[in-house]
Amino acid sequence: MEHTQSTESLLCPLRYALSLIGGKWKLPILCILADGKPKRYGEIKKRIPEITNMMLSQSLKELENCDMVRRKQYSEIPPRVEYTLIGDMSELLQPLILLAEWGTKxxxxSGKGCAACASCKEKNVKDR
Incomplete structure (x- = not known):
């Protein structure tokens, strides 16, 4: 594999990128929002059932603070809040797809999957 940049020169931008999207929950949240359709808090929570309310709120707030997610609150009763991605995520989605393919391989x-996601649970049931 030929590198056009030295690995040393990649460290700073890589650290920066990971500071924005790193952590256990930010990438799953970004993937859920990647279709461009607004999502309510409960919809996101339903798609990531193992996340606590505190961690979901904190992760959404951090993504909002770094201008990756927009929070829109409507003046309605009951209150309605929706989250959407800001900007074009296609640049970020491509490397994430490659990373997911690497992870799948x-x-x-290794014969391992995660215990939480539906596709791994489905695969584990089929393999039995």
């Missing part, structure tokens, strides 16, 4: 090789 290594999960298959």
């Amino acid at each position: 290594h999960m298959e090789e």
Whole structure:
């Protein structure tokens, strides 16, 4: 594999990018919002059932603070809040897809999957 940049020169921008999207919950949240359709808090929570309310709120707030997610509150009763991605996520989605493909390959090789996601649960049931 040929590198056009030295790995040393990648460290600073990589650290910066990971500071924005790193952590256990930010990437799953970004993937849920990636279709461009506004999502309510409960919709996001339903798609990531193992996340606590505190961690979901904190992660959404951090993504909002770094201008990746927009929070829109409506003046309605009951209150309604929706979250959407800001800007074009296609640049970020491509490397995430590659990372997911890499993860799939290594999960298959190791025979491991996560206990939480529906696709891994479905695969585990089929493998039995």
